[in-house]
Structures are given as C-alpha cells and as structure tokens.
Amino acid sequence: MEPVARPKVYVWTCIALLALLALTWAVAYVDLGPFNLIVALAVAIAKAIVIALFFMHIKGSSRLLHLAAVAGVIWLLFLISLTLGDYSTRGWVPLNH
Amino acid sequence: MEVATLRSQPVVGQQFDNIEQQREAAKLGMWIFLATEVLFFGGLFLGYTIYRFTYGQVFVETSRKLDVVLGGTNTAVLLISSLLMALAVRAAKLDQRRILTWLLIGTALLGCVFVSIKGVEYHKDYVDHLIPGRHFEWHGADPHNAELFFWIYFAMTGLHAIHVTVGIGIMLVLALLAWLGKFSHGNHNTVEIAGLYWHFVDIVWVFLFPLLYLVGHR
Incomplete structure (x- = not known):
C-alpha cells in the first residue's frame, strides 16, 4: 500500500x-x-x-515527474516570449520595399 | 487461500518489472499528456496576451460585462471539487471502496454545478447580445474589438467547459468501476491519473478567472 x-x-x-x-x-x-x-x-x-x-x-514525487511537469511550462514560456518578442519589436527597423 | 492471496495483489502488466514501475509510467504518461494540454490552452492564452496588450482599454470595458460573482463562485466550486478528488485518490490508495465511490460522485456533481453556472452565464450573454456574430451588439467605443474579446472569452471558457464535461464523464465511469471494486488491492493507478487531469483543469480555470473576469480594476 x-x-x-x-x-x-x-x-x-x-x-x-x-x-x-x-x-x-x-x-x-x-x-x-x-x-x-x-x-x-x-x-x-x-x-x-x-x-x-x-x-x-x-x-514527494520523482525527479522524472518534476521534469515532465516543468517541461510543459517551459515550452509555454518559449511560445509566449518569442511571439511577444516578435510583436513588440515590429517596426523597429524601417524596411525599404 | 491461494486465490485470496492472488486477489489481494495489484495487477502488474507484463511489460513492467514491478508495481512501482507501472505506477511511475502511468503518472509520467499523464504528465506528458498534461504538457501537451498546457500548449493546447497556451495558444489561446498567447492570443489573449497579444490582444490584451494591443487593445487594453476595450478589454477592461468588455470584461466588466462578465458576472464576477458567478465566475468567482465557479472558481470556489472547482477548488472544492479538487479537494474531493484529492481525497478520492487517498481513499483509493487506502482501499476504501465506498468512500472512494462517493467522493468520485461528489467530484462529478461539483463539476455539474460548474457547468450549470457556466450555462447560466452563457444564457445571460445571449440575452445581452454579447455572443459574437450577427446578433452581437455593443454600444460603447470600438465594437469590433469588443467582439474580439468575446470571441476569446467563448473560445477559452468553451474549451475549458468541454474539459470539465469530459472530466464529469470520467468521474462517473470511475465511480461505477470503484463500486465494482476494480480499484481495490492497490489497483488505484487509474484514479490517480484521472485526478491529475481534474486538477489540471482546475489550474486552467485559476488562470482564466482573473484574466477574463478581473481585467483592470472594477
């Protein structure tokens, strides 16, 4: 048990x-x-x-489970930070078409 | 005597060395599934974040149309259902068949209360012409982006409500199986990973409530 x-x-x-x-x-x-x-x-x-x-x-659970739990959060942070990096820096560099 | 000894042992799948490995594998699989769920909801949270920063003021005004009392009550309902779920997993581990069954039914009932309150809110939104589409009406500034907020609101809460509904179904099936004694003698893996799913759905709502209902100050 x-x-x-x-x-x-x-x-x-x-x-x-x-x-x-x-x-x-x-x-x-x-x-x-x-x-x-x-x-x-x-x-x-x-x-x-x-x-x-x-x-x-x-x-109280194993390191392996800690890793699996944190992995999802880390990928979510990648998703949000990279996308916001894109949106917040648009127009910084003038483009000549 | 031999039969009794066999029945009091947990069933270990042939692919596992022992019961500990089997339990760890089940939990690991569930946590990996939950990581994919984080990214599933994450896309919606990302869309919310971008539009929130782009149209902040509209989001503050549209958010005030949501019923914070019903939303807050629903948060409490889900948190208490998570308590019953955690106690159910405990009862499963202790081989308390009757208590486990009732706690699973209680979890499912609180899930039903949540979905019902959500339904009352959706009905109010329908009456107030807040559902995006042809009948959407907005008399404040920037009706187009107000409608955008409600698209996001219905997509996020709708996807969450589907998850709660699936959870209710899982709990009712588990309650029946628990009553039949399927989780006795250490075979509580299924209850434990179903619990992980239920708590995850609770966590999603914990973020949805402040982000949708408590935008800015009221």
Missing part, C-alpha cells in the same frame, strides 16, 4: 486556495494601475503551484 497524507493536509490546501481566491477577488476592486495585472497573475501562479505540489503530489 502506498503511503498517503492525512486528510488535514488536503483540507488546509483547499482553505489556502480559497483564501488566495478571496485575495485576488478583493484586489480587483482596488486601483493599483498596472499592478492589478501583476498581483492577479502572481496569485494565479501561487494557486497553480499549491495545486501541483499538494493535490497533484509533485511534492
């Missing part, structure tokens, strides 16, 4: 996630300028990490 965590661990994980939801919801009503987006993303990333660590058992 595989070792299991106590139910308390999962309940507290869920309570932490609901608290983060309350935080992101409350911050949306405060005008922080561009920081509204940054806080919203930071809270979402924190929630994703908590879900992956405790609900999906990344904490």
Whole structure:
C-alpha cells in the first residue's frame, strides 16, 4: 500500500486556495494601475503551484515527474516570449520595399 | 487461500518489472499528456496576451460585462471539487471502496454545478447580445474589438467547459468501476491519473478567472 497524507493536509490546501481566491477577488476592486495585472497573475501562479505540489503530489514525487511537469511550462514560456518578442519589436527597423 | 492471496495483489502488466514501475509510467504518461494540454490552452492564452496588450482599454470595458460573482463562485466550486478528488485518490490508495465511490460522485456533481453556472452565464450573454456574430451588439467605443474579446472569452471558457464535461464523464465511469471494486488491492493507478487531469483543469480555470473576469480594476 502506498503511503498517503492525512486528510488535514488536503483540507488546509483547499482553505489556502480559497483564501488566495478571496485575495485576488478583493484586489480587483482596488486601483493599483498596472499592478492589478501583476498581483492577479502572481496569485494565479501561487494557486497553480499549491495545486501541483499538494493535490497533484509533485511534492514527494520523482525527479522524472518534476521534469515532465516543468517541461510543459517551459515550452509555454518559449511560445509566449518569442511571439511577444516578435510583436513588440515590429517596426523597429524601417524596411525599404 | 491461494486465490485470496492472488486477489489481494495489484495487477502488474507484463511489460513492467514491478508495481512501482507501472505506477511511475502511468503518472509520467499523464504528465506528458498534461504538457501537451498546457500548449493546447497556451495558444489561446498567447492570443489573449497579444490582444490584451494591443487593445487594453476595450478589454477592461468588455470584461466588466462578465458576472464576477458567478465566475468567482465557479472558481470556489472547482477548488472544492479538487479537494474531493484529492481525497478520492487517498481513499483509493487506502482501499476504501465506498468512500472512494462517493467522493468520485461528489467530484462529478461539483463539476455539474460548474457547468450549470457556466450555462447560466452563457444564457445571460445571449440575452445581452454579447455572443459574437450577427446578433452581437455593443454600444460603447470600438465594437469590433469588443467582439474580439468575446470571441476569446467563448473560445477559452468553451474549451475549458468541454474539459470539465469530459472530466464529469470520467468521474462517473470511475465511480461505477470503484463500486465494482476494480480499484481495490492497490489497483488505484487509474484514479490517480484521472485526478491529475481534474486538477489540471482546475489550474486552467485559476488562470482564466482573473484574466477574463478581473481585467483592470472594477
């Protein structure tokens, strides 16, 4: 039989996630300028990490699984950063047709 | 006696050396599938990012048309369903057949609550002429890009809702199999990887909620 965590661990994980939801919801009503987006993303990333660590058992699983989990995120960052690099630098160099 | 001993052992496929290797292979396969799902949704998140930076102000105004109470409630519903799912995986590992069955049914029910609330929201959007196409109506500035926001909104939440619906189907089938004792005696692999899928769908919504409903400040 595989070792299991106590139910308390999962309940507290869920309570932490609901608290983060309350935080992101409350911050949306405060005008922080561009920081509204940054806080919203930071809270979402924190929630994703908590879900992956405790609900999906990344904490305590093998290095191989850590690698597989991180690989998807890294390719997503390639996708977004290279495309934004293209869009944000269009028109920097004048082209003579 | 011999039969009883055999039945209390997990079934190991011929291609695996032992049960640990089989479990690791199942989880690795699921995580690789989830990486492809990250890129599947990633294309939509990328499109969202580009248009958000290009038409920021329109996105702020269109986002206010979405019902933040229904969206926030749905976030809580999915987070609690993930708790039931995590407890279901635990029950499967502990060979608690009845508890496992009920937790899987509970997860599926909360999934149904999520899809129902989403349906109420879509109906409101329909009544308010916010569904892109011939009947789309926008009285603010820049109606063309307002419509673009709703294209992105329906594509992202629609793809996510399809994933939740698939998840509900998986949970109901697993609940039936759990009741029949198919996951007893250490054969909990299927429940565990189905759990990984469910939690992943939860993570996608965790990003969709702030990016679609909480754009700018309200």
